[in-house]
Amino acid sequence: MQEEIIVSGFGGQGTLFAGQVLAYAAMDAGYHVTWIPSYGPEMRGGKARCTVIISDEEIGSPLIRRPSAAIVMNIPSMEAFEPAVRSGGVLVVNSSLIPQRSERDDIRVLYVPGTELATEMGNVRIANMICLGALVQALGVLPLRTLEEALENHLAERHRKWLPLNKEALQKGAEFAR
Amino acid sequence: MARELWEGNATIAEAAVRAGLEAFFGYPITPQSEILEHLSHRLPELGRVFLQTESEVASINMVYGAACAGARVMTSSSSPGISLMQEGFSYIACSEVPAVIINVMRGGPGLGNVAPSQGDYFQAVKMAGHGDFHPIVLAPGNLQEAADLTVLAFDLAEKYRTIGMVLADGSLGQMMEPVEMPPMRPVRPPYERPSWALTGAEGRPPNIITSLYLVEEVLEKVNLRLQAKLRQIAANEVRWKEYSTEDAELLLVAFGTVGRVCQTVVREARRAGIRAGLLRPITVWPFPSARIAQLAEQVRGVLVVEMNAGQMLEDVRLAVEGRRPVRFYGRFGGIIPLPDEIMPELEKLDAETR
Amino acid sequence: MVTTVEIPTDMELVYKYPESLTPRSTHYCPGCTHGIIHRLIAEVIDELGVRERTIGVAPVGCAVLAYEYFNMDFCEAAHGRAPAMATGIKRVSPDKVVFTYQGDGDLAAIGTSEIIHTANRGELITTIFVNNAIYGMTGGQMAPTTLPGQVTTSSPRGRDVETAGWPMKMAELIGMLGGAVYVTRQAVLDVPSIRRTKKAIKLAFQVQLAGLGFSMVEIISTCGTNWGVSPLEALDWAKTHMLAYYPLGDTKVSDAVRELMGERVTPFTMVKSATEL
Numbered sequence A: 001m002q003e004e005i006i007v008s009g010f011g012g013q014g015t016l017f018a019g020q021v022l023a024y025a026a027m028d029a030g031y032h033v034t035w036i037p038s039y040g041p042e043m044r045g046g047k048a049r050c051t052v053i054i055s056d057e058e059i060g061s062p063l064i065r066r067p068s069a070a071i072v073m074n075i076p077s078m079e080a081f082e083p084a085v086r087s088g089g090v091l092v093v094n095s096s097l098i099p100q101r102s103e104r105d106d107i108r109v110l111y112v113p114g115t116e117l118a119t120e121m122g123n124v125r126i127a128n129m130i131c132l133g134a135l136v137q138a139l140g141v142l143p144l145r146t147l148e149e150a151l152e153n154h155l156a157e158r159h160r161k162w163l164p165l166n167k168e169a170l171q172k173g174a175e176f177a178r
Numbered sequence B: 001m002a003r004e005l006w007e008g009n010a011t012i013a014e015a016a017v018r019a020g021l022e023a024f025f026g027y028p029i030t031p032q033s034e035i036l037e038h039l040s041h042r043l044p045e046l047g048r049v050f051l052q053t054e055s056e057v058a059s060i061n062m063v064y065g066a067a068c069a070g071a072r073v074m075t076s077s078s079s080p081g082i083s084l085m086q087e088g089f090s091y092i093a094c095s096e097v098p099a100v101i102i103n104v105m106r107g108g109p110g111l112g113n114v115a116p117s118q119g120d121y122f123q124a125v126k127m128a129g130h131g132d133f134h135p136i137v138l139a140p141g142n143l144q145e146a147a148d149l150t151v152l153a154f155d156l157a158e159k160y161r162t163i164g165m166v167l168a169d170g171s172l173g174q175m176m177e178p179v180e181m182p183p184m185r186p187v188r189p190p191y192e193r194p195s196w197a198l199t200g201a202e203g204r205p206p207n208i209i210t211s212l213y214l215v216e217e218v219l220e221k222v223n224l225r226l227q228a229k230l231r232q233i234a235a236n237e238v239r240w241k242e243y244s245t246e247d248a249e250l251l252l253v254a255f256g257t258v259g260r261v262c263q264t265v266v267r268e269a270r271r272a273g274i275r276a277g278l279l280r281p282i283t284v285w286p287f288p289s290a291r292i293a294q295l296a297e298q299v300r301g302v303l304v305v306e307m308n309a310g311q312m313l314e315d316v317r318l319a320v321e322g323r324r325p326v327r328f329y330g331r332f333g334g335i336i337p338l339p340d341e342i343m344p345e346l347e348k349l350d351a352e353t354r
Numbered sequence C: 001m002v003t004t005v006e007i008p009t010d011m012e013l014v015y016k017y018p019e020s021l022t023p024r025s026t027h028y029c030p031g032c033t034h035g036i037i038h039r040l041i042a043e044v045i046d047e048l049g050v051r052e053r054t055i056g057v058a059p060v061g062c063a064v065l066a067y068e069y070f071n072m073d074f075c076e077a078a079h080g081r082a083p084a085m086a087t088g089i090k091r092v093s094p095d096k097v098v099f100t101y102q103g104d105g106d107l108a109a110i111g112t113s114e115i116i117h118t119a120n121r122g123e124l125i126t127t128i129f130v131n132n133a134i135y136g137m138t139g140g141q142m143a144p145t146t147l148p149g150q151v152t153t154s155s156p157r158g159r160d161v162e163t164a165g166w167p168m169k170m171a172e173l174i175g176m177l178g179g180a181v182y183v184t185r186q187a188v189l190d191v192p193s194i195r196r197t198k199k200a201i202k203l204a205f206q207v208q209l210a211g212l213g214f215s216m217v218e219i220i221s222t223c224g225t226n227w228g229v230s231p232l233e234a235l236d237w238a239k240t241h242m243l244a245y246y247p248l249g250d251t252k253v254s255d256a257v258r259e260l261m262g263e264r265v266t267p268f269t270m271v272k273s274a275t276e277l
């Protein structure tokens, strides 16, 4: 088993963090895992994406061109990765900010209004967790519980007050993939 | 000890702390500033020395001074900063004091960019400074190795009283992987510093540490001694890893990040019916030449892949000595070559050597 | 070589070759003031009783072999980097007495950055700065301290300040920095100035021992060989020309240093204080 996942969006959308939560969960579940970021030159507002590879054998290349799954949080990311996802893969689209629809019929596309739902839930910054919940549910490699545990084990002290909301967000997202 | 998810730069910094690092001197430069940042809180909290310097020139000369005093010391930088340190490397090598240098390579030449590169291979293994010397150069391919080789760099530097250099690239510095950190070693107390160190000539004749030998014959003797030491290192300390080489007909040679990319290539090649194997040097100086020469007898051809214009390529060619065709594929500018662009090169080599 | 003679027990010892010097004779040119300065440092280290815990850092310059003459742990730095090396040593060996010995090319040209930052950090080291207005070792080229109009092998028509800039007043520059607590400019051009210089060197080391901050003694010196004059003429030339441009006196004496001086050290006349410059 090897899943190669790209999480991509603007800086500030929490894509790098979403990738890290996924990486922690995979590590805790006993998999080999790599997380590698790529930034734009801007500190905020530029592109921010990461690649997470989860595997049951030693991971070679930490970068891939064609992911088996992707979360796209904004239009440029949609344009870059909608065509790249491998046949049979999963694409989670943050439909609040991305009006386009995918024309591909060889992948599973989940349209999740992450930004809107997050705003309704009281914090726009949990859109990443909503999308991640959808992705993990669709992939079926890790039970959602492992992500909640990863949050519990690795969320920085100063962010712990957001733990319940983050968990709720994961669940909310997962509903879109059920 | 449990595995934790670590970022590459912090991995190196924390491993150095665990190895008993007593003092760090450094100047910020991307993509390795997280090493400096990690140590800026870790070392003071442990009562050890951290100093952000005014330049890499100052850093290396502070390292030189602390090394002369017998302390376990290190600096880290990225390509342009390493260039500035080269005079110091040469002094340290000639004076035979131990020091650890971390180079998290970025795109060059010039100011280049902050993306990963392997463009400093020649600088590290062939021309780390003026005069005849080589540092011991360790090239991790993943973060567990980054931790382990950082510790090893201290041990080898002290064993041979020379420079132990960890040659990583920006992607290793920035990525995250599970790492089992080495155990915390106690810091060596000042009264256990080596007998050659500058500790004050109390009840003994003065210790002098210099790299100046004005009499030609004396400097030649110093050089002969340094060369003998380098031969000893070359005989004892070559390290590498092999993947699927037992029955390989084509051999990939790549180090660091590209080395692990080529692990994927080997898997994919085998799936496609090409019997490929990989040798990934862990020490790039000393270089695993003898093993590559052996494998050259076994395989039909060799493909070297690097993030540069073909630097390690020269060492591979020297090792293969024309026995087999040696081909090269490289990317620059901070671009990591991916399996799908390396595969066609391997297929070409396969066809060419059938 | 120095021959040692048994000292008769019924006589009082009034003079002795410093323990902090090796019995070697130096390679310096006849009449060179480097030797005098070595001697003063050695006497001070003897008097303070710290030879066995002193670590010296030699420069690149005529004094590159200083470690041959000082009888203590020593190392030899890259050109200009002695203050960085001394920082490294002192930070990992805070109980040691650490000093650098540097020329004007070493300290005020290639090593300007290191000396400024070392002083500014208030490193607990002492710098002995030998200003002879020339690059002695490499054959008399223009130094950052070379006087306006002074002829050197690389300023054959005399230093032109329009193109080569002005001589650097390092004692004034370093005196301005927060971490520097005792900075002075002295000379070794006659007996009184030599005696004052020794006092200054002693105070500089005492400042380090008391942990007060960075201390530096700039010493106006000669290089008859590269100035192209006899040793005596060199002393005269330095007095007339160098002292006119480089006034002697303290450029920084912090309050803590003043306190330290108390009764034990007689303050020298302040020619100019840092604030008047």
Ligand SMILES: Cc1ncc(C[n+]2csc(CCOP(=O)(O)OP(=O)(O)O)c2C)c(N)n1
Binding pocket: C060, C061, C062, C063, C079, C102, C103, C104, C105, C106, C107, C130, C132, C134, C135, C136, C137, C138, C143
């Ligand atoms: C990096 C480097 N550049 C240049 C030199 C050559 N060099 C040796 S001594 C010296 C000048 C020394 O002058 P100064 O510091 O004034 O000392 P002095 O000889 O006058 O006592 C120079 C330029 C060197 N050794 N290293």
Ligand code: SF4
Binding pocket: C027, C028, C029, C031, C032, C033, C034, C062, C132, C136, C137, C222, C223, C224, C225, C226
């Ligand atoms: S060249 Fe000048 S500074 Fe050097 S030893 Fe001779 S007189 Fe002294």
Ligand SMILES: [Mg+2]
Binding pocket: C103, C104, C105, C130, C131, C132, C133, C134, C135, C136, C143
């Ligand atoms: Mg000079």
